[in-house]
Amino acid sequence: MPAPQLSNTAYVILGFLDAGPRSGYEIKQAVDRSTRFFWAASYGQIYPELKRLRDGGLVESERDDAGARKRAIHRITREGRRALRDWLAEPAAVTELRDEKLLKLFFSDSAGSGKRASSTGASVLEARASEHDEVAEQLRALEPSVIALGKPGKLAVLRYGIEFNEWGARHCRNVAGELEREREESA
Amino acid sequence: MPAPQLSNTAYVILGFLDAGPRSGYEIKQAVDRSTRFFWAASYGQIYPELKRLRDGGLVESERDDAGARKRAIHRITREGRRALRDWLAEPAAVTELRDEKLLKLFFSDSAGSGKRASSTGASVLEARASEHDEVAEQLRALEPSVIALGKPGKLAVLRYGIEFNEWGARHCRNVAGELEREREESA
DNA sequence: TACGACATGTAACCAGTTACATGATTTA
């Protein structure tokens, strides 16, 4: 039978389970430490998704009440592994962005007078720069452990994130500066 | 009364209407020529959203059956303008990404043997590089008309898009090259 | 003993896409 088409979040779960059996809670922790920078997932997605994967035979679950706490641990099956590999081999969909800060910057021209507009634009750019800084810092903190892992894909994603955010912070501050100068000149 | 909280797409509509009255169809065209690179919108969103804005008094609509085709044109009200300005003054939400290609790159380590994994990773990076190239090209094509507009916010967004995509294409090809070399060395 | 972390799940809601449905007008 053809695999029922899965959401990307289902593949995130399969991806983490491919590295070893885990509880739903642990999957969520793994997401929060890694993919959340480019693919977040909430419990409200993970648990129902785990159930669907189980129903589809891509994951097996067993109770683990031996430890201090009772929980279920989930294990990827051969079909699950096949589904993961097939998904990896398929080309990814076109990347769609939804960036509220760019939206505000785009419409900042409507914020009022020329001076008001350019200061609105500059403050959006400054907010974006700070955000880029913060994310870059969080990602840099992860670098040593990811290097230690020795997983080239994971390191490549991390580097993309770090360098993108460093570029973004620089770029936004440059453009914000230009906008400020324009405002001063027109004053 | 406090404005009922609006979706970002509602503000996109208000933003375009702030530049002059338009039909729903024309709003969709405007989106497709500009914001779609960072905020897309479908008819299935635009028309119901226009109705909500009308119900909330932020937009007024009138029939325009004078032209060749019958249509409704929508006009932003004073309250609509106020809502737009208030939204612009508020800080934007934290930017959330959902990037399927980064997800595949992240899990490419699970694609099979070391060689299979790094070639999967490299092909995802090549796909991402091509995508960056294409978007950069589309954005560069818009540059002259946006410069002519003389709207600094719109130009700032465009430059962000162009330079980000140029950076992205370069970066992805560099990293893909490194991955390929690693694979050759380990062969 | 209370707080934080572990642990699992559901229900209501929200934003958005896709497919469907309809029909007029312009252009090749």
Add this chain to the structure above:
DNA sequence: TAAATCATGTAACTGGTTACATGTCGTA
């Protein structure tokens, strides 16, 4: 005359978040 473009809308669905509900265990 057929196809593209103009034009408006709805319904079904999807993927996701948030809030709720419940309970345990370790520790300060």
